[in-house]
Amino acid sequence: GSVIGILGGGQLGRMLALAAARLGLVCHIYDPAPSPPAAQVAAACTTAAWNDAEALAAFAKAVDVVTYEFENVPAAALDAIEAVRPIRPNRKALATSQDRLTEKTFLASLGLATAPFAPISNDSEMTAAVAQIGVPAILKTRRLGYDGKGQARLTTPTDGAEAWASMAGAEAILEGYVEFSAEISVIGARGLDGAVACFDPGRNVHQDGILQRTTVPASVPATVVTDAVLLTAKILNSLDYVGVIGVELFVTPAGLVVNEFAPRVHNSGHWTQTGCTICQFEQHVRAVAGWPLGDGQRHSNVEMENLIGFDVCRVPALAAEGAALHLYGKAEARAGRKMGHVNRITGPA
Ligand code: ATP
Ligand code: MG
Ligand code: MG
Numbered sequence: 001g002s003v004i005g006i007l008g009g010g011q012l013g014r015m016l017a018l019a020a021a022r023l024g025l026v027c028h029i030y031d032p033a034p035s036p037p038a039a040q041v042a043a044a045c046t047t048a049a050w051n052d053a054e055a056l057a058a059f060a061k062a063v064d065v066v067t068y069e070f071e072n073v074p075a076a077a078l079d080a081i082e083a084v085r086p087i088r089p090n091r092k093a094l095a096t097s098q099d100r101l102t103e104k105t106f107l108a109s110l111g112l113a114t115a116p117f118a119p120i121s122n123d124s125e126m127t128a129a130v131a132q133i134g135v136p137a138i139l140k141t142r143r144l145g146y147d148g149k150g151q152a153r154l155t156t157p158t159d160g161a162e163a164w165a166s167m168a169g170a171e172a173i174l175e176g177y178v179e180f181s182a183e184i185s186v187i188g189a190r191g192l193d194g195a196v197a198c199f200d201p202g203r204n205v206h207q208d209g210i211l212q213r214t215t216v217p218a219s220v221p222a223t224v225v226t227d228a229v230l231l232t233a234k235i236l237n238s239l240d241y242v243g244v245i246g247v248e249l250f251v252t253p254a255g256l257v258v259n260e261f262a263p264r265v266h267n268s269g270h271w272t273q274t275g276c277t278i279c280q281f282e283q284h285v286r287a288v289a290g291w292p293l294g295d296g297q298r299h300s301n302v303e304m305e306n307l308i309g310f311d312v313c314r315v316p317a318l319a320a321e322g323a324a325l326h327l328y329g330k331a332e333a334r335a336g337r338k339m340g341h342v343n344r345i346t347g348p349a
Contacts, residue, residue, distance in 0.1 A: 002026065002064060003062065004016075004288060004289060005028050005064075006068065008030075008031055008069040008073070009039055009042075009069075010037055011037050011328040011338060011340075012069035013027075013031075013037070015273075015281045016265065016284060017042040018281070019285050020285045020289075021041070022282070023282065023285060023286070027044075028043060028059065028063050029046070030045075030048065032047065032050060033047070037329050038069075040329050044062070050074045051077070053076075053080045060084035060085045061084055064289075066081050066086070066088070067089070067288045068263075071097050071098055072144055078091060078094070088242040089245070089263045094263050096239065100140055100142045100260065103260060107258050110238055112258050113254070113258065115176050115177070115257060116175070117176070118173070120173065120174050121171050126163075127160060130160040131157075133176045135154050135159070135177075137153075137174055138151055138152070138177060139151065139152045139154065139163040139167065141170045141172050142171045143170075148206070148210065150170070152166045178257050182250075182251040183249070183250060184201040184202060184203050184228060185201060185204055185246055185247060185248045186198050186246075186247045186249070187244060187269035187272065188232040190236040190237070190243070191286070191287050192287065194237075196233045197293045197294075197295075197296050199269060199276065199280065201216075201220070201224075201229070202215060202268050202304075203215045203216070203220070208336075211267045211306055212305070212306055212308070213303065213304065215302075215303050217298075224256065227255065227256050243264070243284050244280050245261055245266075246262040246266025265280045267338070267341075268304075271302040273324065273326070273343060274345060275302040277294070277295050277299065278296055283296060300345045300346075300347065300348055302343055302345055304341055304343050306340075307339045308336060309333055309339065311339065312333050312340065323343065324342065324343040326341050326342070326343070327340035
């Protein structure tokens with residue numbers, strides 16, 4: 001298709017629209033908020049609620065294919081769209097990643113390692129799960145969490161009651177704490193023809209649950225890189241996936257443990273804009289538009305730094321430094337808000 005509909009108009013939608021424009025494709029954004037970051041660069045933007053079936057159907061009719069830039073699109077919105085146009089990545093990929101319990105159960109069914117986990121919906125399940133999994137552990141809401149929100153850490157078994165209370169009744173999952181030596185992620189892609197291509201894994205550092213920095217190469221053994229790429233391909237193939245995926249991994253002495261995956265372009269893949277001929281955004285656009293995947297080979301070592309909240313005060317200095325600066329056009333800085341990022345080449349690959 002030549003017109004791509006994007007559900008969600010944040011910075012990921014904005015960078016997708018910019019990449020699409022380079023390929024001569026037009027993007028139409030759908031977002032409940034007026035003037036989201038992507039609207040400034042897209043050809044059209046529909047401002048309507050996720051439960052506005054009429055607006056969703058009209059949006060779908062105006063485009064050739066629909067994709068999304070965040071994984072919490074309500075199922076009812078997708079029902080209204082799916083009747084009219086294809087959704088890529090497909091509903092199963094989205095539904096699997098929307099619920100941490102479904103996600104971990106799916107990953108385990110593929111034979112992939114995850115943190116030990118147990119579903120929690122009441123006090124007695126919480127007590128039993130703490131006894132079974134032990135501490136340290138992390139309690140997470142099954143749905144709608146991002147940037148470390150909706151999580152509570154347990155350091156002693158007695159923390160369980162307070163952690164469960166902090167979920168305010170929302171269904172949760174208790175995860176055993178994984179002792180990792182590094183966090184890495186693979187940005188993978190699968191085309192409509194079933195071809196798979198993965199970018200080189202990056203090493204991620206988080207602060208207060210928010211990604212702060214991604215470095216490539218990840219400086220892990222070659223066997224770990226191979227394992228990471230192969231397991232990403234396994235996930236993509238088993239979901240009959242079309243588009244880009246971000247797979248977050250823990251590196252442990254016993255091998256890779258999958259934390260979670262995002263069925264979309266991913267913050268830890270922003271380095272590809274500077275390190276590769278074809279970036280993750282172009283790769284996603286190619287996949288959902290039914291084009292062949294591009295060459296995601298890495299030509300440079302890169303360090304990507306997120307500009308979060310009042311980090312934007314550093315923009316004049318960063319501009320003077322001459323590094324590749326990406327700003328999302330958000331009017332107001334707020335603590336924890338992703339305002340932009342900067343990519344620095346640190347050498348040839
Ligand atoms: P995102 O913004 O990536 O979607 P999220 O809110 O879904 O974040 P997670 O990725 O589950 O949250 O957790 C955030 C961070 O917390 C992880 O990147 C990791 O550093 C740490 N973490 C999460 N789960 C575990 C675990 N089981 N063991 C050890 N560390 C963990
Ligand atoms: Mg997440
Ligand atoms: Mg995560």
